[in-house]
Amino acid sequence: MPDSRLRIIIRKPGGYGVFRFDEKPIDDPRQGETQVEVKACGINFADIAVRLGLYAAAKGAYPLCPGLEFAGIVRQTGSKTEGFNPGDRVFGATRFGAYTTSINSPSNQLFKLPTSWDFKRGAAFPVVYLTAYYALYHVGHLKKSDQVLVHSAAGGVGTALLHLLKINNNMSVGVVGRSEKKPSAKEAGAAYVIDKSTEDLWSKAEEISPEGYDLILDANGVSTLKGSYHHLRPAGRLLIYGFASMFSRSGRKNRLKLVRDYLRTPRFNPFDLTGSNKTVSGFNLIYLFEKVDLFRDIMDTIIEWDSEGLIPPMPVTTFAFEDVAKAHRAIESGKSVGKLVLVV
Numbered sequence: 596m597p598d599s600r601l602r603i604i605i606r607k608p609g610g611y612g613v614f615r616f617d618e619k620p621i622d623d624p625r626q627g628e629t630q631v632e633v634k635a636c637g638i639n640f641a642d643i644a645v646r647l648g649l650y651a652a653a654k655g656a657y658p659l660c661p662g663l664e665f666a667g668i669v670r671q672t673g674s675k676t677e678g679f680n681p682g683d684r685v686f687g688a689t690r691f692g693a694y695t696t697s698i699n700s701p702s703n704q705l706f707k708l709p710t711s712w713d714f715k716r717g718a719a720f721p722v723v724y725l726t727a728y729y730a731l732y733h734v735g736h737l738k739k740s741d742q743v744l745v746h747s748a749a750g751g752v753g754t755a756l757l758h759l760l761k762i763n764n765n766m767s768v769g770v771v772g773r774s775e776k777k778p779s780a781k782e783a784g785a786a787y788v789i790d791k792s793t794e795d796l797w798s799k800a801e802e803i804s805p806e807g808y809d810l811i812l813d814a815n816g817v818s819t820l821k822g823s824y825h826h827l828r829p830a831g832r833l834l835i836y837g838f839a840s841m842f843s844r845s846g847r848k849n850r851l852k853l854v855r856d857y858l859r860t861p862r863f864n865p866f867d868l869t870g871s872n873k874t875v876s877g878f879n880l881i882y883l884f885e886k887v888d889l890f891r892d893i894m895d896t897i898i899e900w901d902s903e904g905l906i907p908p909m910p911v912t913t914f915a916f917e918d919v920a921k922a923h924r925a926i927e928s929g930k931s932v933g934k935l936v937l938v939v
């Protein structure tokens with residue numbers, strides 16, 4: 596008799612009421628797969644876009660179990676699976692399907708959970724650190740001397756970016772949208788924190804670095820992109836990896852705002868780019884899931900740094916598995932710091 600598992604399913608995109616709990620038997624893991632009893636799964640802002648039907652990579656995939664990362668205990672392995680045994684504590688990343696009590700994961704997307712970590716830390720780890728490392732080193736070509744500005748600096752990816760910038764000794768400026776997030780960004784390693792709810796973002800940014808920034812990481816989109824581009828110094832790089840400010844914070848899709856923000860989003864002119872010697876890049880890790888070796892290399896490096904005590908703890912807020920709607924509401928409110936995790 597196969598074990599059963601409970602999955603959170605979105606049949607059709609929409610508001611907080613779209614989550615359904617679906618209990619069905621789970622198949623045995625296939626060749627190269629490992630079955631994991633999930634103890635915790637991470638919440639990412641991308642999950643909000645998935646719930647609302649705004650995530651391009653999820654188009655046509657509903658009904659869909661969301662979730663990009665998890666941690667748990669190996670229950671069994673498929674044939675030709677090497678490196679994992681029943682009882683091993685693991686964490687992993689997946690292209691959807693992590694909001695579940697059990698998952699059959701390709702074994703090469705799993706990592707052994709370091710002994711000092713709990714499941715919450717494991718579930719909160721892969722997406723934000725992979726994103727931060729890939730952004731800084733693969734897309735951003737980070738140099739020791741770079742002065743870096745990080746938007747949404749107290750969020751999941753923002754905190755991970757500040758952690759990695761501190762390891763490299765870069766001068767970083769963190770921008771937050773609410774005063775109560777300032778200590779978190781400071782704690783994560785920002786040399787300066789700009790609170791845009793009480794300060795003028797760009798005049799403060801100019802005061803801190805009058806000649807502009809070498810690297811700016813922007814996942815807000817329309818609300819800050821123009822200013823970010825403007826505040827690059829020559830040879831500066833703007834990294835675009837999200838569009839959070841297009842979301843309405845109401846839990847529903849606001850079509851009018853989406854269309855207006857889409858039209859207002861700056862388009863970058865090749866003549867300006869070459870004339871001012873600036874680089875604009877965009878990336879989305881969801882399209883890199885087949886690049887397992889790349890992900891494993893990055894993860895090995897970060898886990899090594901963690902074992903050397905270089906990665907400070909990430910603030911984590913937990914929610915019960917059944918409270919998935921509350922967790923979505925919390926990250927969508929823009930008030931959360933660090934990561935949010937569902938505990939099974």
Ligand SMILES: NC(=O)c1ccc[n+]([C@@H]2O[C@H](COP(=O)([O-])OP(=O)(O)OC[C@H]3O[C@@H](n4cnc5c(N)ncnc54)[C@H](OP(=O)(O)O)[C@@H]3O)[C@@H](O)[C@H]2O)c1
Binds near residue numbers: 640750753841927
């Ligand atoms: N391209 C990729 O590969 C990739 C991978 C991971 C994440 N991302 C993107 O990176 C960003 C951060 O992801 P995360 O999971 O770590 O989330 P997060 O930063 O923990 O939370 C999102 C933050 O965005 C800011 N924000 C701005 N406008 C908002 C709005 N209208 N509604 C809600 N929040 C708003 C808020 O911070 P402040 O108000 O303090 O700015 C909020 O706390 C997201 O845009 C996500 O889509 C991209």
